[in-house]
Amino acid sequence: MRTNEEWMDLALNLAEATIGQTSPNPSVGAVVVKNGELLGVGTHIRAGGPHAEVHAIAQAGDEAEGADIYVTLEPCAHYGKTPPCAELIVEKRIKRVFIACLDPNPKVAGKGVAILKSAGIEVETGIQEERALKINEHFFHFMLTNRPFITLKAAMTLDGKTATSTGDSKWITSAEARNDVHKERHRHDAILVGRNTVEYDNPNLTTRLPQGGKNPVRIILDTNLSLQSHYAVFNNEAPTWVVCGKNADKELFNKTCPHVKVLQMITKNIVLSDLMEWLAEENIQSLYVEGGGTIHQAFIKEKIFDECHWYIAPKLLGGQDARSVVGGKSPLLMKDAENIEFSTFKQIGPDLKIIATRRVE
Numbered sequence: 001m002r003t004n005e006e007w008m009d010l011a012l013n014l015a016e017a018t019i020g021q022t023s024p025n026p027s028v029g030a031v032v033v034k035n036g037e038l039l040g041v042g043t044h045i046r047a048g049g050p051h052a053e054v055h056a057i058a059q060a061g062d063e064a065e066g067a068d069i070y071v072t073l074e075p076c077a078h079y080g081k082t083p084p085c086a087e088l089i090v091e092k093r094i095k096r097v098f099i100a101c102l103d104p105n106p107k108v109a110g111k112g113v114a115i116l117k118s119a120g121i122e123v124e125t126g127i128q129e130e131r132a133l134k135i136n137e138h139f140f141h142f143m144l145t146n147r148p149f150i151t152l153k154a155a156m157t158l159d160g161k162t163a164t165s166t167g168d169s170k171w172i173t174s175a176e177a178r179n180d181v182h183k184e185r186h187r188h189d190a191i192l193v194g195r196n197t198v199e200y201d202n203p204n205l206t207t208r209l210p211q212g213g214k215n216p217v218r219i220i221l222d223t224n225l226s227l228q229s230h231y232a233v234f235n236n237e238a239p240t241w242v243v244c245g246k247n248a249d250k251e252l253f254n255k256t257c258p259h260v261k262v263l264q265m266i267t268k269n270i271v272l273s274d275l276m277e278w279l280a281e282e283n284i285q286s287l288y289v290e291g292g293g294t295i296h297q298a299f300i301k302e303k304i305f306d307e308c309h310w311y312i313a314p315k316l317l318g319g320q321d322a323r324s325v326v327g328g329k330s331p332l333l334m335k336d337a338e339n340i341e342f343s344t345f346k347q348i349g350p351d352l353k354i355i356a357t358r359r360v361e
């Protein structure tokens, strides 16, 4: 006989399996159970498709009546692209609803529960809540702030270098660590680099995992549209958007790269806060900033980031003339350093992945 936590873990495993493919919707899992017997499982496959509860209840058929449902997110109460799940649960005469976390979007939170309770259905919330909140961290952040969740990613030697004095950087971290980077690319809606990284590394910025994965939108900051069209990021393997200043020659660039979308600022330079607002309007809920150093410094200086993913290789490079991980100008005093909080340490092959979160004052 499984406990409530164990049934919820099954639903959470289903939700976790679709991370990266349901955006702009959250990843949700649901299981229908009666007298300790599993009657139906469901997960939301992609935005626009049926919700997790719909699949699980359909699989249970008529036996759903009087059954329990475990769902990782509060059942929806509004008509989006699909009818409200809360009303479906009432209609199918489910007896009890166990929920991992409410939808923190104030517009939604509690409405689903209210519909269930007013129909006399027993509701219990907060089961395995921590795990459920983590799964949809990007979605919840976007719903609450209407800004993308921003991850700064850097790979460096133990002494903080990202390339030698000649710009050589292949490779700092191991294939396992780079595979983890591609999992993060799959998870994020967009990936951003500066024009120098394109020129120095000619990266593809696509997701190349043995098991496949979704390509994020590639966003290139290039104030003067100085990049030529032969770079890999301009191939048609994934959508590419270039951000430029108001004085850049957009028409000329569009002639050489007709399939690349140009986001032209009304300011001479690229204003990051304006860009984040733009990306939110394009429904980009999560942004993976792969650098380089001057880009990272700009995001740090403007406090426009939520997490840092630092990959550290057991290598020592040395040299003032080697490229250090964060560029730009340093603050004058140590008291002006950006304070963050370490949240996880993970060994990946020979490398270390440190995740730190920005401390919100």
Ligand SMILES: Nc1c(/N=C/[C@H](O)[C@H](O)[C@H](O)COP(=O)(O)O)[nH]c(=O)[nH]c1=O
Pocket (backbone or CB within 6 Å): 154, 155, 169, 170, 171, 172, 173, 174, 177, 178, 181, 197, 201, 202, 203, 204, 205, 206, 290, 291, 311
């Ligand atoms: N040089 C290293 C990295 N280098 C990161 C670069 O910014 C660029 O993303 C790479 O050239 C990857 O290119 P592509 O998009 O996969 O074609 N990143 C890492 O995690 N480890 C390293 O050793």
Ligand SMILES: Nc1c(N[C@@H]2O[C@H](COP(=O)(O)O)[C@@H](O)[C@H]2O)[nH]c(=O)[nH]c1=O
Pocket (backbone or CB within 6 Å): 024, 025, 026, 027, 028, 029, 043, 044, 047, 048, 049, 050, 051, 052, 053, 073, 074, 075, 076, 079, 080, 081, 082, 083, 085, 103, 108
């Ligand atoms: N994916 C998901 C939910 N997602 C919720 O519904 C919204 C999307 O609605 P729609 O446009 O109709 O797909 C989404 O923003 C989120 O608040 N809700 C659920 O009950 N179960 C699910 O599986």
Ligand SMILES: [Zn+2]
Pocket (backbone or CB within 6 Å): 051, 052, 053, 075, 076, 077, 083, 084, 085, 086
């Ligand atoms: Zn729903």
